Amino acid sequence: MKFRYPLLVSAIILVVQVALIASGLYDIVPSLDIPMHFAGGLAMGMLAIALHYDMTDKHDLKRHPDWYRLLFVLGFVMLIGVAWEFHEYVLDNTVVIWYGWAKSQLNIADTMLDLVLDAAGGLVAFIGFRKWL
Secondary structure, eight states, rough: OOOOHHHHHHHHHHHHHHHHHHHHHHHHHHGGEEEEEEEHHHHHHHHHHHHHHEEEEHHHHOOOOOHHHHHHHHHHHHHHHHHHHHHHHHHHHHHHHHHHHSSSSSSHHHEEEEHHHHHHHHHHHHHHHGGOO
């Protein structure tokens, strides 16, 4: 898989994220967070597949077992997911307070659901694009 596809999907998701925040739709429909996290997990799964493909293609590594490739993709997705949740936490405790915006992280259950959705998106990416691994 070439890098342009996951980067294009990531850019589209980022533009939608900015539009949702700027328009205040997250305040009106907080459940929009659910498909956004799933889509983010899917995009990061695609990026992990592109990274893995690039590394194995350049270094002529032998074929890895499926469990390794799944762990690589899900590990990458979860690394990005945890970093995103940390980003939301920092924003909620700084900028959101300063400007009186709505918080991104409502409670720990919301954070855990976000991480599960990230993983689900990564799993769908692995299943859908594993021919490139």
